[in-house]
Each structure stands twice: as C-alpha cells, then as structure tokens.
Amino acid sequence: MVQKRSKPPAAKPEAVAPKRRGRPRAYQPEIALGKALDLFRKDGFAATSLDDLSAATGMNRPSLYGAFGDKRELYIKSYQRYRADARAAMVDIFRDQLPIRQRLERIYAAALDIYLSGEAGPRGCFTVMTAASEAVADPDIRKLVLEGFSELDKAFAACFRLAKENGELPESADPVVLAQLASATIHTIAIRARAQVPRRELEAIVKGALDVMVPAKP
Amino acid sequence: MVQKRSKPPAAKPEAVAPKRRGRPRAYQPEIALGKALDLFRKDGFAATSLDDLSAATGMNRPSLYGAFGDKRELYIKSYQRYRADARAAMVDIFRDQLPIRQRLERIYAAALDIYLSGEAGPRGCFTVMTAASEAVADPDIRKLVLEGFSELDKAFAACFRLAKENGELPESADPVVLAQLASATIHTIAIRARAQVPRRELEAIVKGALDVMVPAKP
C-alpha cells in the first residue's frame, strides 16, 4: 500500500467531511460497537446471535460483516473497546496524586460502577467473563485476556510501589504481592456482582481488603 | 405418592439387585453425569449441544431426557455434582486438626487440582464459570451459585475463627475479612487458571496471599 487513494494530496489529516464516495453509512461505527459490547457483556459470545446484534446496532447483517467482520472479530473488537473504556475511566485515578488508600478506594468505586452497570442487571467484568468462556479454546482471545490481567496487576503494583516510596507502606510491604491481592479483590467482586450480590456487600468486601492491604486512617 | 410401588415390602434398603422390570439400562447414571459435567465444565452451557452430551455419555437423546430432564436440568444436576465432588475433595482438610497455614495450603492445593484438571486444558471453577454465564438470567441457578460462594466463605471463616481460638492469629484478626480474602484468592486463581496461567504462577499468588493472611513460619 503505497498511496492511500489516488487524489488526496496527503494534506489535511481528515478534517471533518471526508467526502466518501458511495452511499453514506446509516450507522456510526463507534456507537454500533458500543451496542454490540452491551449485548456481549450481557449474554456472552455463544448466547448472542447475529440477529440480536443486528437488532441492537440497527445494522443489518451484511453491514455488520462489512464493518466489523464475523461474529468472533466483532467480539474481539468489542472486548478491546471495553478495555479502552475501562482504561479511560481509570486513567485520572492513576494519574492524580493521591494517598494510596484514597487511590484504591476510587479505583474500586470505578470498577463497581462498571461491573454493576446494565439495564438488565449487573454484568460484571468482561475480562473475567471472557476468561471464563472464550479464552479457553481461542488462543488470540486468551492472549488479550492475559494482557488484561497483567495490565491490572502492573497498575496496582505501580500504585503500591509509589506508596512505598512515599513512606505510606512499611518497608516489609511487597508491592507485587499486594497487587495480586488487589487484583484478586477486583476479581471476586466482579464475579459476585454478576451473581447479583448487592453493592453494599461488595463494598464491604473492598473495605475489608483495603484494611488488610493498606493501613486504615482513623 | 403414598406407596412406593406395589410389592416391595419396605424391607431391605435396596441391597444389590433391585430386579427392575423392563429393559435394563445401558448406562450408569453417575458415570454419565460425570461425563456431562466434564463437557459443561469445558465448554459451558450454551456451547455444549445435546448431541455432544449424547456422544460423551453414550446415551441417546431420549435417554438423556428420561434420566436427567432437559438441558437446563442436566446442567443443574451437573453443577450439583460438581459441588458434591469439590466438597468431598475438601472434607478431610476441614476435618483434620491442622495449623491454619497448613490447612490453607492444602485447601489451595486441592482447589488447584480441580481447576487445572481436564484433558483439553484447565477448566477453572465451575461455580465461577456459572456465575459468569447462566447465573445472570436464571434465578434458580443464581441461587445455587450464591450458595456456592457462601459455603466457601463460611468454611474459610470457620477456619480462621478456629485458628484465632487456638492463638494462631492476633486478637485483631477478623475471621470474616480474612475469609473474604481467602475466597478472593480462590476466585482469582480459578479465573487465571481458565486463561491457562501456569500452576507455578498460581501457586505464587497463593503463597503471597497466605503470607499476608497468616503469619508465615520461617
């Protein structure tokens, strides 16, 4: 692929009106992908049919194929969108300068918001759902899921490492071990959320875990 | 249902040869249920067809229906069998008198044996899998899953309570909070196992969690 097309003189970076050639799209890819993600999060891969996806996105099946590929590719793109959304919801918390306890509290609150959202009941964590289903037989999907786990572990470890440098944690604290506990807490509330354990109980689990991981401030 | 049948004088408790009336069964229900469980654990409810189940159990579909009911009932019976098996694998560990650290080590080792078993790769925890899929839309199944979570939480809490009584834990230790952490550790290794994280890494997670939950013995 040397030239993008024939004309566009490689000038403006696709400003506002790309002036596409044929019949205009009747859908917005980002919105449609969001709808697909909603469905997949609710019902999982196997129980979500292309007809369901077609109805939810407002796109008919050929358009779905044209835009996203087959069902598996759409699932993968939905999952990547989920990860991007989750990252976006967390990035401020990881960037702001905060005491470790507060930072963790905000992370878990944001996680619970994600896990408990959904019109037809809480939907849990899509990474966990995918690990429990498609990741077993599909190596590509498995790789993404492992990335998801690893990303979270590393983010938590960075938090604890920073807190230790700031003297918020005892010298004996091991950031990696604490990060694994923090991830485990994420996983347990994600799973329980999906079984419709009420938010109050999940918050109690988080509080108990925090009291063990970081010194509570009285 | 007043009388069981017509003849059997309510004497012997079904010794060995019940002398059933019609054509003898070509299958053993317990073995068939085990095969069904194996399949469900591997592929989940939606991705397991009755043809698959028929092939795995050696029973044709009408026999499956006669013995276990429809697919959903078979899934529920498989899940209950899973719980019974898991309980049986753990009961000794909970009964024996052991230092808390050793007891937990044995529990996690047994759990990993369950989660990592499977000819076609590790299959994780069926309770977690079910929570992630069927428990959302099916209240009966959800109830079973919540029971499963609760049973584990309570068993762990009993362990920690006993350890505290024995002076193995500081007075400040909260058995319920520790139990939630212990369950969280179960959940995280169950999920990661399903994504084929190697046993060594899972054991490292367990060790880290144990070092936080109970004093390591040097």
Added chain:
DNA sequence: TGATTTTTATACTGTTCCGCATAATATAAA
C-alpha cells in the same frame, strides 16, 4: 408362551443459526 414394562434406537419437526449472494439505493466523480 404371551403380556407388560422399561429402555434404546431412529427419525422427524420446527426453529434458529451464521454467512453470503443478489439486488436496490444513495452518493461522488466524470
């Protein structure tokens, strides 16, 4: 032997599924 009972074996029904082929439609370029 013949009747009864229980299970197995075969095959059918209607539905749902995924993916695609074909045709219609709406835009830009010539």
Added chain:
DNA sequence: TTTATATTATGCGGAACAGTATAAAAATCA
C-alpha cells in the same frame, strides 16, 4: 446525465439445534 462506488435491504441455503413421537428391543411377570 452517465458511470463508478459504497452502502443498505432482502432473503436464501445449509447446518446445527432442542425436544419429541414412534417403533424396536430386552428384560420381568403371569
């Protein structure tokens, strides 16, 4: 206008699916 292009709309085809109806088989009982 005409042509080229990109999308939408309709619907087909073959496979897989869950559940069941019907008939054959294998045992006990009379």
